[in-house]
Amino acid sequence: MREWNLSPVEGGLIGSYGFFGMMLGAICFGVLADWFGRRNVLVVSVFLFSVFMFLCAFATGPVSFSLFRFVGGVGIGGIMPNVLALLTDYAPTRLRNTMTGIVLCCFSLGSILAPALALLMLPGLGWRSLYWVAILPVPFLPFMVRHFRESPAVLLARGRTDELRALLARVNPDAAIALDAELEVGTRQSPGGLPLAELFRNRRALATIMIGVAFFMCLLMINGLTIWLPGFMVGAGYALGSGLPFLIILNVGAVAGTLVLGRLADRWGTKRVLIPMFVVSAVALSLLGFADGFAILAVLVFVAGACTTGSQNIAYSFVSQYYRPSMRATGIGLASAVGRVGAIVGPTYGGILLSLSLPAELNFVSFAVPGVIAALAFWFVRAGATPGQEVSEPLPAVADSRGAS
Structure with missing residues (x-):
């Protein structure tokens, strides 16, 4: 900001361009992936992110x-x-929910490593150096092209059945597929x-509307709480430096919760886990305004x-299983884009609460309300009763002409 003589408002506006790019990219690349294949669109997405974030280091104004931030955000x-x-x-x-949780934990770990890297590089190399590391994924793109496999639904739609047979044999060598077997996707567009x-x-x-409502509310709650938790703790009478330990505990809880809830969702069903956990989150946030003592607050x-x-994070897994293969990436992309709007609104929501000088208890209760709304929204989403089978239609299956899967 000092280098280009930007005001705080101008700096905030520039920062928001990346979020708007992320919303656009989630919808557009989700749709394109369902049309042209997930692997190719994923490679293009990584290329755009890596190259244009790297170019931010060489921006002249x-x-x-x-x-560059907008295109990188896309x-x-x-x-x-x-x-x-x-x-x-x-x-x-x-294992779908468990594996999704593990992957999304990697996103969280990257978010934790980013500020640590900034502490190491900023003093000696300046802010531009932080964008140098964005180029690191580019050398791995040939590996992605070679080893990432396309969706079975896309391979079938393009008539690449021989490639699909070979791929299925590698994924599950014990599943013998007769040469004369007819392959089909269990749900068709x-x-x-x-x-x-x-x-x-x-x-x-x-269901699509309610999923959007739930994602909006949850990301509003997460981003707002992440940014304003230290301020809320100060408003509750704690020392200025006390917010950082609580922020670390919040992120550690996020990683642990993702792994545990993923396993529970595989056992009991995603919706059966999501709804009560959103309610528990609302209760925990509400109690923060009334608790006393570091140990109780930390818990x-x-x-x-x-x-x-x-x-x-487990809600992402729910959405990926709710929609059939021909619209799966689009469904995730739309939910993610709507959630990004909530992520942008969340910090503003927290700022308004602080500006009103409300009692500390009301600040935390106000952030608990979106959790209740998210739980109600998921309650309206119709899902199957079988754990791990969230959609009302069959999930993709490889079947022979007699319908055996």
Whole structure:
């Protein structure tokens, strides 16, 4: 900001361009992936993110910097829908939520490492050096092209059955597939249907809207709490430096919650875990305003992190399993994009609460309300009763002409 003589408002606006790019990328690359294949779109997304974030280090002014951040944000937005869609395509049904949780924990670990890297590089190399590391994924792109496999639904749609047979044999060598067996996807897209429009057809409209509401509320809660937790703790009468330990506990709880809830979701069903955990998160946040003593507060903050970020990560797994393969990446992308809006609103929401000088108890209760709304929204999403089988339609299956899967 000092280098280009930017005001705080201008600096905040530039920072928001990346978030808007992420929203656009999540929707557009989600749709494109369902049309042209997940692997190719994922590779393009990583390339855009890596190259344009790297170019931010060489920006000559705020205009070029904003442009690079926006395009890089588009790439970032396309990564998560396609990673999760590919993971769901190939993960064993009994481990889908667990494996999704592990992958999303890597996102969280990256968020933890980023500020640590900044502490090491900023003093001696300046802010531009932080963008140098963005180029590191580029050398791995040939590895992705060579070793990442396309979605079975895409391979079938393109008539590449021989490639699919070989791939299935590698994934599960024990599953013998007869040479004359006819392969088909258990759920098919309506002829000529657009993936984005399909999300609102065949009694899916209410579920798609409610998923969007839940993602908006949850990411509002997570981002707002992450940014304003130190301020809330100061408002509750704690020392200024006390917010940092609580923020660390919140993030540790998020990682632990993601792993534990993923395993529970595989055992009991994702929806059966999500709804009560969102309620627990609301209760924990509400109690923060009334608790006294570091130990009790630490436990409540840990539970809040586990049940907010942990539940949100498992919600991604729910969405990836709810929609059939022909619209899976689109569904994840739309939910992620709506969630990004909540992530932008969250910090503003927290700032308004602090500006009103409300009692500390009301600040925490106000952030608990979105958790209750998220739980209610998921309650309206119709899901199967079998754990791990969240969709009302069959999940993709490889079947022979007699219907055996």
